Amino acid sequence: MRKLTVALGERSYPILIGEGVLDSADAIAAAVNTPRVAIVTNDVVAPLYLDRLTATLARAGIAYDSVVLPDGEAHKNWQTLNTIFDALLAGHFDRSTTLVALGGGVVGDMAGFAAATYQRGIPFIQIPTTLLSQVDSSVGGKTAINHPLGKNMIGAFHQPQLVLADTAVLNTLPDRELKAGLAEVIKYGLIRDPAFFDWLESHIDKLLGRDPLALAEAIERSCANKSQIVSEDETERGVRALLNLGHTFGHAIEAGMGFGVWLHGEAVGAGMVMAATLSQRQGWLSMQQYERTVALIARAGLPVLGPRLGAARYLELMAHDKKVEAGRLRLVLLRDIGDAEIFSDVPTADIAAAIDACCESA
Amino acid sequence: MRKLTVALGERSYPILIGEGVLDSADAIAAAVNTPRVAIVTNDVVAPLYLDRLTATLARAGIAYDSVVLPDGEAHKNWQTLNTIFDALLAGHFDRSTTLVALGGGVVGDMAGFAAATYQRGIPFIQIPTTLLSQVDSSVGGKTAINHPLGKNMIGAFHQPQLVLADTAVLNTLPDRELKAGLAEVIKYGLIRDPAFFDWLESHIDKLLGRDPLALAEAIERSCANKSQIVSEDETERGVRALLNLGHTFGHAIEAGMGFGVWLHGEAVGAGMVMAATLSQRQGWLSMQQYERTVALIARAGLPVLGPRLGAARYLELMAHDKKVEAGRLRLVLLRDIGDAEIFSDVPTADIAAAIDACCESA
Numbered sequence: 157m158r159k160l161t162v163a164l165g166e167r168s169y170p171i172l173i174g175e176g177v178l179d180s181a182d183a184i185a186a187a188v189n190t191p192r193v194a195i196v197t198n199d200v201v202a203p204l205y206l207d208r209l210t211a212t213l214a215r216a217g218i219a220y221d222s223v224v225l226p227d228g229e230a231h232k233n234w235q236t237l238n239t240i241f242d243a244l245l246a247g248h249f250d251r252s253t254t255l256v257a258l259g260g261g262v263v264g265d266m267a268g269f270a271a272a273t274y275q276r277g278i279p280f281i282q283i284p285t286t287l288l289s290q291v292d293s294s295v296g297g298k299t300a301i302n303h304p305l306g307k308n309m310i311g312a313f314h315q316p317q318l319v320l321a322d323t324a325v326l327n328t329l330p331d332r333e334l335k336a337g338l339a340e341v342i343k344y345g346l347i348r349d350p351a352f353f354d355w356l357e358s359h360i361d362k363l364l365g366r367d368p369l370a371l372a373e374a375i376e377r378s379c380a381n382k383s384q385i386v387s388e389d390e391t392e393r394g395v396r397a398l399l400n401l402g403h404t405f406g407h408a409i410e411a412g413m414g415f416g417v418w419l420h421g422e423a424v425g426a427g428m429v430m431a432a433t434l435s436q437r438q439g440w441l442s443m444q445q446y447e448r449t450v451a452l453i454a455r456a457g458l459p460v461l462g463p464r465l466g467a468a469r470y471l472e473l474m475a476h477d478k479k480v481e482a483g484r485l486r487l488v489l490l491r492d493i494g495d496a497e498i499f500s501d502v503p504t505a506d507i508a509a510a511i512d513a514c515c516e517s518a
Numbered sequence: 519m520r521k522l523t524v525a526l527g528e529r530s531y532p533i534l535i536g537e538g539v540l541d542s543a544d545a546i547a548a549a550v551n552t553p554r555v556a557i558v559t560n561d562v563v564a565p566l567y568l569d570r571l572t573a574t575l576a577r578a579g580i581a582y583d584s585v586v587l588p589d590g591e592a593h594k595n596w597q598t599l600n601t602i603f604d605a606l607l608a609g610h611f612d613r614s615t616t617l618v619a620l621g622g623g624v625v626g627d628m629a630g631f632a633a634a635t636y637q638r639g640i641p642f643i644q645i646p647t648t649l650l651s652q653v654d655s656s657v658g659g660k661t662a663i664n665h666p667l668g669k670n671m672i673g674a675f676h677q678p679q680l681v682l683a684d685t686a687v688l689n690t691l692p693d694r695e696l697k698a699g700l701a702e703v704i705k706y707g708l709i710r711d712p713a714f715f716d717w718l719e720s721h722i723d724k725l726l727g728r729d730p731l732a733l734a735e736a737i738e739r740s741c742a743n744k745s746q747i748v749s750e751d752e753t754e755r756g757v758r759a760l761l762n763l764g765h766t767f768g769h770a771i772e773a774g775m776g777f778g779v780w781l782h783g784e785a786v787g788a789g790m791v792m793a794a795t796l797s798q799r800q801g802w803l804s805m806q807q808y809e810r811t812v813a814l815i816a817r818a819g820l821p822v823l824g825p826r827l828g829a830a831r832y833l834e835l836m837a838h839d840k841k842v843e844a845g846r847l848r849l850v851l852l853r854d855i856g857d858a859e860i861f862s863d864v865p866t867a868d869i870a871a872a873i874d875a876c877c878e879s880a
Contacts (some may be wrong), residue, residue: 234600241672246667273635307640
């Protein structure tokens with residue numbers, strides 16, 4: 157078992173990574189300071205892991221109840237969030253309650269936002285069950301729901317008390333979701349950790365084969381990178397924006413295709429290729445490093461071309477992104493593998509040309 | 519113009535109090551660090567003060583747009599909140615936006631919660647237009663909406679950049695609402711400021727006559743008291759609970775009658791009499807101080823008796839209150855005028871008897 161601490165002053169918390177951490181009653185008992193917990197999960201994860209979690213809680217001597225949401229990004233909205241509030245209020249859960257999110261990013265985002273806002277904030281624990289959520293949502297405290305006019309538009313920053321990232325639960329993860337998770341893993345190499353990028357080049361096959369030690373290493377290094385960034389910039393005023401490499405393009409893909417058609421990680425994969433292409437064309441990323449970037453994304457089984465929505469439609473969708481500041485599109489681009497920077501003055505025509513070059517043929 | 523600073527470290531902010539502060543373009547320009555603002559108001563306040571606010575913004579050189587909500591506590595729900603999000607997204611408001619709440623407590627709570635959660639948090643300014651919101655919502659950063667199963671159940675702590683409390687806008691406030699605001703003013707005297715209670719006894723008629731200097735003094739001393747409490751306990755873990763004097767009883771009255779039938783301040787007035795009665799019967803508050811308490815609440819034109827819902831119904835509704843911790847009802851009671859304390863071991867039969875003694879006859 158590996159342990160990483162996210163350093164955020166009095167909001168610091170541990171992430172435990174490894175096979176079987178879902179069974180560690182001691183870790184849960186240490187993190188829960190309330191007499192009751194309410195588990196939030198979904199109808200895909202509940203049959204697989206809810207019994208194991210409740211057995212752990214029982215061993216820890218903690219009373220629990222659970223709310224099972226429908227699975228999928230399409231349900232990451234106010235109506236579904238409200239079913240959590242309904243259950244908490246109907247069950248007379250007061251402020252002395254810890255929410256436990258058991259599931260992927262959607263469950264984590266919704267349970268986290270419910271915890272951030274139920275009675276103005278109660279503690280919560282994240283038990284991410286997808287690679288994407290283990291490396292991404294575990295660190296940073298971002299919680300949100302979608303609005304019909306935009307993804308993650310309504311949310312809050314709310315840090316968990318504990319994160320349990322069990323590599324064994326990844327054995328039931330569909331291949332497509334495993335690959336989608338690797339997009340965010342590769343991102344950490346690209347934006348700030350060239351040695352990790354090298355390691356990924358030599359371990360990508362083990363990761364695709366779900367080798368538990370390789371997975372634990374990738375999760376730990378991803379979380380460590382994100383943790384360092386978040387510690388410097390908890391509420392995303394500065395350096396944290398680097399985490400959006402590929403995401404502004406990616407959000408346009410997700411929104412343009414309809415949320416849920418492309419997985420988030422798939423859209424980020426194609427989005428990172430767009431960012432790398434633009435970086436190379438602007439003369440910032442060398443052709444060799446550009447080719448390594450695209451090759452690793454391809455080897456991870458991720459799409460390297462976006463859907464052909466047309467550059468104009470991409471730009472329109474990108475203008476709605478949260479990363480827009482005072483009307484200017486801010487893009488994370490690469491100077492080198494492991495060296496990213498934010499640019500807000502790239503000519504629109506150049507952005508459009510890079511998008512066109514990175515889309516599927518008609 | 520009086521100026522008070524709420525000391526919360528990097529979240530500190532000023533409250534400006536006095537006649538005409540709504541016109542101070544300089545104060546607004548100093549507090550707004552974004553190119554655009556979105557004003558949230560309601561259909562009662564907009565015809566009275568929206569033009570004055572937009573004129574002030576124009577003088578400050580700040581672009582604005584506005585969202586007009588329907589008036590009333592009945593609209594403090596997700597559906598109305600969503601109209602704010604709809605307008606912000608449709609108007610392409612990004613994170614470089616300041617929300618300005620122009621209205622009473624309902625507008626402030628909803629605009630504040632919208633600001634706390636829109637794109638995970640944007641800055642906001644409070645311009646409270648009722649006495650209640652000037653002395654209560656101005657300080658503390660509490661924001662919320664109601665849930666069908668409970669008042670203020672969904673919310674966040676989010677501090678404003680600036681509060682403008684203009685005593686002149688109180689001239690258009692209905693008498694009933696002015697009196698309701700005085701309930702919270704009296705509360706500050708009761709829980710921690712005996713000198714302010716004395717001052718209120720000698721100035722209550724001037725306050726009811728809307729004397730601007732008396733109002734400014736009452737607002738400033740109320741905000742100063744609340745500010746000291748909130749600085750000690752920003753997220754309501756300890757001493758801040760004293761602010762709930764009369765509120766647990768009062769919430770039961772509001773919920774039991776249907777929200778909006780009794781004004782919040784009216785329910786708090788009757789609730790403070792219940793708390794004082796219980797305090798006197800437990801032998802903590804002297805009969806003389808008890809009588810002074812009831813007399814001042816009565817002179818302020820507030821109800822001193824609650825509706826006859828039956829003690830059992832009161833207790834049931836009180837059990838739903840957020841102030842319940844781990845299943846125990848925590849009540850703020852008085853040792854003396856200016857000296858309140860939290861009790862969680864008062865026998866239920868004694869609470870019930872005090873409620874029965876303080877309800878209207880059948």
